[in-house]
Amino acid sequence: MQENKHVITMLVDNEPGVLARVVGLFGGRGFNIESLCVAETVTTGISRITIVTKANPPVVEQIEKQLNKLINIVKVRDLTHEDAVKREMALICVKASPEYRAEILRIVDIFRCKVVDVGLEHFIIEVTGDEGKLTALLNLLKPMGIKKIARTGTIALMREPK
């Protein structure tokens, strides 16, 4: 059966061990995690976890049900096919030798990202966007030489009705 990427978002009680329960569930049942983001919401005691997973439809159904079964999970939603905003952020440290500096800045401009650190031999570029944008940017920067990278993984939010 075809495995597809799914973006699953959930609200959880902000208690010790909750993340371990979620991650343990994925590990113990052989579900896959491509990326994972956790942070507090504005409601006291509630955090949001966003997980990107790759699975076939019956497995995705099990993932949602099993997550719902955990006592500390308030709400689970699969945003993959929903009208949702999905973004991730990356910090990319790219080699910036004199002959490439102008080219890198042109790319930064085209992708509307920011240079947040600069040195004689490098730029650190901050970029946000959907997965496609980050992949495209990385493909353009690879030939210059990427020294280091840190990515957040996807976060997502349903759009409000217009």
Place this chain on the structure above:
Amino acid sequence: MEMTGAQILMAVLEEQGVDTIFGFPGGAVIDIYDELVKTDIRHILVRHEQGAVHAADGYARASGRPGVCLVTSGPGATNTVTGIATAYMDSIPMVVITGQVPTHLIGNDAFQEVDITGITRPCTKHNYLVKSVDDLARVLREAFYIAMSGRPGPVLVDIPKDVANAHTRWNDNPQIRIKSYQPNYKPNMKQLKKVVGLIKKAKRPLLFGGGGLILSNAAEAFTEFARQTRTPVTTSLMGLGAFPGSDPLWLGMIGMHGTYRANMSAGNCDLLIAIGVRFDDRVTGKIDTFAGKAKIVHIDIDPTSIRKNVQVAVPVVGGCRESLEKLNALIAEEQIDNFDERHQEWLQQIDEWKAQFRMAYDQGETVIKPQFVIDKLFELTKGQAIVTTEVGQNQMWAAQFYHFDGPRQFITSGGLGTMGFGLPAAIGAKAACPDRQVVDIAGDGSIQMNIQEMATAVQSCLPVKIVILNNGYLGMVRQWQELFYDRRYACTLMDHQPDFVKLADAYGALGLRATRPDEVEKVLQEGLASDRTVIMDFVVEKEESVYPMVPAGANITEMLLV
């Protein structure tokens, strides 16, 4: 009113109606024990913490009330893990209280420290580490509520020593509300009407019940449903007792060691109504062909059970009892009176299967057949005993040859298959039902896994009866080796065993032995009549196997019959 953590624990236990707990003291729970002895709660001192959890489990299965155990930190806590996993797999309501090192030492590798909430996270329904005495009452009440509601299960509460000693104001309001946990018992009526629609069309329906029926006290509604619709019934191992074993609609257990007619019925039915089951691999055999000719209805309280292993035509999320009661009402409303006529051909076919292969064995004059012992036990207890089992051949023969007429009568580790379960579980069942005859059907291998609990039974005056089917082998594994590994009996021979009669005597119990078929009845009579804990050692046929048998992964209708 100001109270210590230990006093709060006692107050909540009493508020929750706990009358018995199973445990083993230690440094981290010494303050809790000091309070415990001031209450009316009965404490049963086990000889190993695993025994405490299995006993609490047996207590819960026999009574329907949550089992409670109390153990110390570190090794006390880790020793509970097998018992907790056993209860988790079979959805048994239980609250396990573990001591923990004082909060300021947590994470320091202190003496007898272990991260028990971390260890038990995947095998509890939920667990808590209580860091403040202010949370203790709420946590304990939540623990009982979570253990008992929805799909039940074990909940662990880890209480650091300083929390047990700290003072706080006692809150006597037992109300709790867990925002993120609200089990749904009410089935969707639209779905139930679809089920009735399928029932009306079916020519070859089969009812398949499981442990969920027992847990939700649905046996009566289930029996009414089967009789009202004239539908033949099978159950999983966990469901035995949910339908009377003496009813003509009863087919026997389904699965790897199920009856011929139950497995054939599953393979040939056109409608399978599955209630409170989870389609375990020991039931379905090859999953792709299981009930291949049938539309499947699956009713269960736990949404994760539905469509986990099999695709179903009509899923119903709801309590087993609530759903069955609604279904019974719907069917009564419809006033269908031709079920007999419509199922006649099907019931005839099932009778033919029954005639083709009956559960049978050949009891000769010299060697005792294990099945014969259970047959006689059934006869002499008039089918009324609470039977616990160990795991392996003893368990399967008990399931096949003791015919259970009521729920909470058969107590066995189904999901996890825990050897050493039967004796402590029998002790727990006896504590819950002191007036019932409680018999542990054991093998000579598995009885030794928790044999130390003999001392518990004797000290606590819980006279359980242990029937050992002694074949000198780890019989179920030996059977697999015989059938699938060219009789290479790798490490399954136990040619040195203790003398179980002397062992019983050493524990202050009664030991009896039968080596010939004509001694079986006498030993059983004497053992059952005794008011002491008794080990009855039956020296049985060494290489007897359990049949029918569906080889692992084979189609359920492809059984080895002899």
